[in-house]
Each structure stands twice: as structure tokens, then as C-alpha cells.
Amino acid sequence: MSYSTFNRKRFDSMKEPMFFGENVNVARYDQQKHPIFEKLIEKQLSFFWRPEEVDLSSDRKDFQRLEAHEQHIFLSNLKYQTLLDSVQGRSPNVALLPIVSIPELETWIETWSFSETIHSRSYTHIIRNIVNDPSLVFDDITENAEITKRAESVSKWYDDLILLVGLYNTLGPGVHNVPGKGEVDVNLKALKKALYLTMVSVNVLEAIRFYVSFACSFAFAERTLMEGNAKIIKLIARDEALHLTGTQHILNLMASGKDDPEMEEIAKECEDEAYQIFFEAAEQEKEWASYLFKDGSMIGLNAQILGQYVEYITNIRMQAIGLLPTFETKHNPIPWINAWLVSDNVQVAPQEAEISSYLVGQIDNDLDESDFDDFDL
């Protein structure tokens, strides 16, 4: 039962399920049960970038000129993203590597998680450049109630799975008494369920939780402010799009039953909980938007518009894994964001950013009085 770093058994890894089969032994990619993961690895490697290559000297001046409530928006988003990438830089490895059973998926998990560590390092690069004491920003991540509330939501599924896998790999199936947790029923079905829900929660993290922050970063850049930051965010968004596709593949392969017939059943059984994970995240993101704008909004964005955007992308992400797009908002209230999210112009000079600046005004004009009810200018 226990995990082996080099499984001595002889078996055909082409017949193994993605998870909970044999521990991987030979890291070979000449044959692939799910070639998509090898393709994702190649794509991710082609995306490689280093934060230090992005010049942030003008961001420092821009930041000092931002109004206090805009600095709050900017720093809060950085804190939240730092939390998310702290989790993603380790958790796929800690939670998934002990249970993965095919080499190309194992390596995708490592490649994916590694790219998250680049994101984490980029936040240090940004924060160092805009504040004199980075600790003031970093220390708040474990203290600020708005952030810690979200830390609980993004880590709890991982932590449940890690606990179960640890028990399963050391003690095997059965009811085990765990200090501080009481009786824990460890069985393969429970593990698979915990895995499925973890993947849903990770999909939500990759595919929804970053986007309010992305929108704010790009709204600053539309005003030619914090453009170095926007360049970094574009690179991060490109990576995140690949990660979300990775999680969509895992979830859809599971639900199809083609990889492991029992996972198809589990996906069906977990449908309500999967919806709840999406709903909870969407709700939290809307609350986050209100928190960001508590002392004032920024041009082109307010809590209500961001709330609609959250509903809209949540619909898209739910539909992508076979759930119904149940939210009201069926149109993107900030369509200008896509021109920033698109990766083909990641290398553009910051001043080219001005091209789409008029769009913020355009969106602004579309608002009526009621859009401004929930914040003070």
C-alpha cells in the first residue's frame, strides 16, 4: 500500500488509470495513455519566462501616484494572487504525485506546479519594486480576514485529500483514529471522491479566482498605469489558461468513465457538491470585488460590473466541464479584457497598450446611474 519512489512491479502503464493505480516507475514518454498531458508539458515549457525580465521601474512611480483606494485595490489583488500561487506552487505536487499512475500526467503535474512558482516569484519582484518594506504586504496575507477566508476555501479540498492519501498509503483502508480529527473512514471510493472534488476546486481556482484581479490589473494598464505589472499578469494569465485546460481535461476524462469507470459514477454523485464549489467561489469573488472597492472604485470597473463578469466566466467554466451555466449573466460586461488576456501580443511595448484605452471610456458610458449605487466616487 505504501508509496514507492520506484515501483518494482512490472505492469503496463498504458492500462493504468490516471490516479490510484500503480505508482509510476519509469518516467517514459515514448508511449502515452493520454497524450494531451505531454502536449500540455510542451506548451508550458514553450511559455517559460522570468519575472526579472520585465522592467518595473515606471510602475514604482505610477504606484506612488495612485490614490490611496487604488493602492488598496492593487495591493489587495497582489496579496490574493500570492495566496493562490503559494497554494498552487506546492499542492498539486503534495496532493497528486503520491496517487498519480501515468508518467505523462505525473510530469504535467510537476511542470504545472513549477510554473506556479514562477508566478510566486513574480509577486516578490513586483512588491519589491513598489514598496520599501515587502513584509508589510506579505505578512498581511496570513492576517487579513478577507484573505484568510479565501485561504480556507482554496486549501480545504487539497488538505482533505492529502490527509486521506497519507492514511491510505501508510495504514491502508479502514477506520482510523486520527488525533484532532477523530474517526476517519479511509476507503478507495472516499479517496476518489476527495480527488474529484479537489480537482473541481482547483479548476475553480485556476479558471475563476484569478480573474477579478486580472481585470483590475488591466484596467490600470488601460490608463497606462502599472504597465510592467500588466505585462507580468498577461504572462501569468497565459499560464493559467493552460492550467485550467489541464484541470478540464482531468475532470472531463474522469466524468467520461473512459479512464476509470468508477470515476464516472463519482462525478455524477458529486454533481451537487461540484455546483456548490462553483457557487461558493463566485460568491466569494463578488464579495472580493466589494472589498476591493470599499473605499472607492476605479475608472471602468465597479463591484457590480466585476460581479457580473464573475458570473459570466463562471458560466463558461461550468459549461466546459459539463455543468449547466446557471448564472444570469450571459454576456461579458467588460469585453475589453480579452484583448489583454490574449497571448499573441505578450511581448508588446508598454506604450502600445494605449491602443485600446478608449474602450474603458466606452464601457463607462454604458453604465447608468444604478450601476454606481454601491460605491462612492
Added chain:
Amino acid sequence: MTAISNNQDLLHRVLLGKKEILVTEDEPLLAQLERAGILVEYQCREGYCSSCSLKLLRGNVIYLEEPLAWVQSGYLLACCAIVKSDIEIAFFSNN
């Protein structure tokens, strides 16, 4: 109509709600919808993010290269789908 092909035989009708757009096989659906003034969600524009996924209610599309994103059955990825017949599409499965 903005979409004009050298080969008139290769024009296909795209029905989206009450709108009808003519498209060619020369480039993916997304760019042609945009030129017709229709906003479609996108991010990567090269088949790996699934943001441009649209419901394909009727008709056929092909991909010159298999996209990295998962394509649900009954859906298409607008950024890289080449329309091969008259088609009917929708933004979401339930609108």
C-alpha cells in the same frame, strides 16, 4: 455581408439566434464573427483555453490541428474551428 470568399461555393451560413452571418472556409469562425460585429469570448485564440467554446446545434466544423483544449461533444472552439457546412450556434447551452 462582410465575409466575401474568392470561391462563392464555399460560403456557409451561420445561424446565431436571429442573426445570420456568411462565412468562408478560409479562416476560423471567431475572426469572421468578430468582423460581423459579434462579440465572442476568447483568451488564447489558439485552441488551448476553451474560452471561445460555443454550442454547435447543427452542422459541421473541422480543426486543422487538434486543439489542446477539451472540446465537449456538441460544442466548437470558435478560435480554431473551420466551418464546413451551414451551422447553427449558440453562446450557452441554455439560452
